[in-house]
Amino acid sequence: MIFALNSDESAGRQGKNHPLINSLEYRKSMVGALECVDFVVDFAEDTPYELISRIRPEVLVKGSDWPNPVGSDLVPEIHSFGLVGGHSTTSLIEKIRSGN
Helix, strand or coil, X not given: CEEEEECHHHHHCCCCCCCCCCCHHHHHHHHHCCCCCCEEEEECCXXXXXXXXXXXXXXXXXXXXXXXXXXXXXXXXXXXXXXXXXXXXXXXXXXXXXXX
């Protein structure tokens, strides 16, 4: 499995709802430690469309908060996974700010 991550610059351009807490190298090491991940790649563009068009995967998996993921027009099989409530970076920041 190839796992793609936004570069730090790309993640920083996603707006305040996508705060960058962990560096790209840290995120790559965490994802790369998963046994099912064969290769971790990053992209500097705002979306992974160009990367998806080059790799042409057979399956694209994205979080359920992306109902029409970028690149779905290029990939024959699309899957989404559910989100775990209360465990987003944004909610973590809010908890820290509120003192909880």
